[in-house]
Amino acid sequence: MTELTLRPLSAHQSAALSGRIAVPGDKSISHRSLILATLAVGESTVSGLLESEDVLNTAAAMQAMGAAVRRDDEGIWHVGGVGVGSLLEPEAPLDFGNAGTGVRLVMGMVASHPIAAMMIGDASLSRRPMGRVLDPLRQFGAEVIARSGDRLPLALRGPATPAPISYRVPVPSAQVKSAVLLAGLNTPGITTVIEPVPTRDHTERMLTGFGASLDMSIDNEGARVIRLHGRPELKPQAMVVPADPSSAAFAIVAATIVPGSEVVVENVMLNPTRTGLFQTLAEMGADLTFENTREEGGEEVADIRVRSARLKGVTVPPSRAPSMIDEYPVLAVAAACAEGSTVMEGLAELRVKESDRLAAVSAGLAANGIEHEAGADSLVVHGRKSPIGGGTVETHLDHRIAMSFLVLGLVADKPVTVDDVAIIATSFPGFIDLMRGLGADLREGADLAEGESA
Structure with a gap:
């Protein structure tokens, strides 16, 4: 059986992110x-x-x-x-x-x-x-x-x-x-x-x-x-294999919520059954530009230019869930930084992902002072200009929980720690170095909150 060694990491409030990156294949x-x-x-x-x-x-x-x-x-x-x-x-x-x-x-x-x-x-x-x-x-x-x-x-x-x-x-x-x-x-x-x-x-x-x-x-x-x-x-x-829109989501949300940022993510697949997050972010006010649109391997792809923007809360229709089911954790992070409330429904599938992903998102938000309500298949996040942070998030061996809450730490008032980033390698090897290359302040586990241990 596969054995994993826990490796905590903390994300700190960061200066503007910038750069041109390629994320891994889908x-x-x-x-x-x-x-x-x-x-x-x-x-x-x-x-x-x-x-x-x-x-x-x-x-x-x-x-x-x-x-x-x-x-x-x-x-x-x-x-x-x-x-x-x-x-x-x-x-x-x-x-x-x-x-x-x-x-x-x-x-x-x-x-x-x-x-x-x-x-x-x-x-x-x-x-x-x-x-x-x-x-x-x-x-x-x-x-x-x-x-x-x-x-x-x-x-x-x-x-x-x-x-x-x-x-x-x-x-x-x-x-x-x-x-x-x-x-x-x-x-x-x-x-x-x-x-x-x-x-x-x-x-x-x-x-x-x-x-x-x-x-x-x-x-x-x-x-x-x-x-x-x-x-x-x-x-x-x-x-x-084109770039994975689910992996691109983390840099795209980070560049949207960290003030002054401008990032280009190259060669991202735009299959219409996978672009629900991009549609939702646009409705929230994100500044996304699709450049050099083309076809590769039978799929439409583009380079996505992201500039930071002030977001507003929206209601995401349940019918959109299949096209962004893996992106709800990082959408919850974007919602935490938006003005107003973001309502997400039709999330029952999140209960049977790598973790009970809905419960893990809710716990991560609570640990970092983000007001929200989680239902059996819904999540409502009440945003604020500057999230509080300061908590430690249990990843439950879920790579997307780890990456999503590291993104939150880049804008939170206090550092956000995730208890394990080793699991990220299951889907996005190189994530930490890539984000650091954009300017993200990610520090090894010595920055755990006082009184906590790895």
Whole structure:
């Protein structure tokens, strides 16, 4: 199992941030690139892969199931695929560390292959329920032995002859949708996914790019219907991974709330299923300019110029949640610095992220004197020009909680400490150095508040 050593860090009120930066490749696309390249016949290449712990764990899982995976001296990843239906049974448990996306997508991949795989993860991942993914996979004929609550560690065995299913996704989840589609690849016939609320569509776009046959339509109730024709021969691809908008969010919010700042974040993906934060910040009064808009790897990208701005509170509609579900923690930080109250609803998905992310955000706000109310699936943050700070935030092994509250410390009256920044490497290696390069005052754990210990 993955072991992590706690490493506290404090963020102090900083002077204006400035610079031009590139954030790592998109995590969602990185996972999918490795998985689909493994299911193709021949060698694919991936440029700009996010080389985080989460993604590297997925790469190791692909290798364990027969793919030839290597990184060349120029940082390009090469994946020799085995083809749909030809996965090898892994000899040892597949350790996904903290990677919820990785483990759930690989469950779908394995579920229709006649092999068995054991999947394990770190303490955080082992607390996260997997039932929403496993329920439809069982309908394909997969057998699962898991801890109570369908939690890791678990063993999954695919059937000799999987049966196609038609599955209506009960709550918006790109991971559930993607797992079903990946299971459908090695299933004869047509697998159908009905999605009442659209979620990020990277899997559909990439499957089409690899040569799979998908039909997409809208039914009479307005739901998105995706039909996948099973057992295609996927063709190897040369993929370019654009910058992750979820990772870009931290520098963008920091530059917005630290007075006098001007920062450019390069090559950020603008897939419309991922841009809810940018839309919300614009409604709050943020100064965002999209420059050099272009297409890379089948996705629209742009360089985003951010200048500091005075924000005002807004109401974020629940329908926007799927397009910014990972960005609510850092949006809560922006809201803490806005004039008035910001209302966020439709946040139930945050309860089953790397932590109970809604509870972790609420606790972090409370520790730093930010007035707010948290409900079962909602958060209201009452902003003030200069947040108080001075608290220590428990990250609960959640990288986004760590990065979000470090951003808060850059404008707070008193330093904000997070109890662990080691976990940040799961999605954003280099985050601390990058932010320091912009001018962020981040100090190692010696700056814990008096009377506290690491």
